[in-house]
Amino acid sequence: MTDAPFGQAAEIETTDVDVATDALRHFYVAADLDPVGDTAVMMQMKALQLPMVTVGSVGFGVDIEIRAEDVTAYYIDAPLSGSAMNRWRDGESLHTTAGAVAVFTPGTPCQLDWSADCDQLCVKVDESQMRSQLEAMLNRTVYQRITFDRHFDLESAAARDWYYLVRLLGRQAWQPGGLLNHPLAVGNLQLLLIQGLLQMQHHNFADALSARDSPAGAAVTKRAIDLMNADPQKPWTTAQLASATGVSARALQRAFDRSGHPSPMAYLRRLRLERVHAELLSHSPDSATVTTVATRWGFLHLGRFAGQYRQQYGQSPSHTLRLGGRPHRPSLAPGAGAVEPTPG
Incomplete structure (x- = not known):
């Protein structure tokens, strides 16, 4: 007791x-x-x-x-x-x-x-x-x-x-x-x-969440991308990025869609996959595990993570780790999109 x-x-x-x-x-x-x-x-x-x-x-x-x-x-x-x-x-x-x-x-x-x-x-x-x-x-x-x-x-x-x-x-x-x-x-x-509950369970503000917002421009998308690139390990959500850029979450999602980018969270996932990839290349199986590195970057479902990683890099994360500290950096798989550099 x-x-x-x-x-x-x-x-x-x-x-x-x-x-x-x-x-x-x-x-x-x-x-x-x-x-x-x-x-x-x-x-x-x-x-x-x-x-x-x-x-x-x-x-x-x-x-x-x-x-x-x-x-x-x-x-x-x-x-x-x-x-x-x-x-x-x-x-x-x-x-x-x-x-x-x-x-x-x-x-x-x-x-x-x-x-x-x-x-x-x-x-x-x-x-x-x-x-x-x-x-x-x-x-x-x-x-x-x-x-x-x-x-x-x-x-x-x-x-x-x-x-x-x-x-x-x-x-x-x-x-x-x-x-x-x-x-x-x-x-x-x-x-x-918390945000899942607010989005899926009916409450007295549900209609307000579903309402259309004023369109957000390309500058809003760029600002959100800059924020994610500056601190990819921060537990960003679409709502937090929207608040930081002065628009609603739905307006931000539509701005990303119009700009040709993936959704904010898909963009952040690709960015974190890059960090995982770099970290795996800098270690060996004796000094790190795929689970430890993936978890540190917020990937909680390891099976789903492995599929996303393979889609982006054309190889399994364990294969990358076995490369150890070799200087060679594998190319992305055909059709897989790396995180685009933020325009200056």
């Missing part, structure tokens, strides 16, 4: 309902825990506070009622096993089991009834962080609270990819030497989760 007060990360096992309550309050939400019957709680909780989100898993080992009156953040609850009945003060309810996702908005008191075998992946996003990301995507100030629909529909491929990302964050939170030990990877994962 981890004793309170807790730090930024904790792995907790306790049969003390007061300790369980304190742990839940510290990492997620202030709530009253009321085990059903006379059985004591058997809480198992892993939680990690990252710069933008808190991620982990929670289970109580007993049928339990959780009452949260003061909901101050956004929560994503995804059962890994068992079931949960989520009830809100306004009368709406949602039953979730493995493979389903519930989304909670600040200012919405709720009661949660978890089965004894319910183990949930839980993600928390502070309201200020959610608003900041929406403002970057809209390129304007947001004054109203962002209110999400409570049931996250996993029917589309994009939604399932987002759900996979949530699961990935939960798994990586407790892997020594995992992705969350790399600043670029952890920054990308958090932004993808």
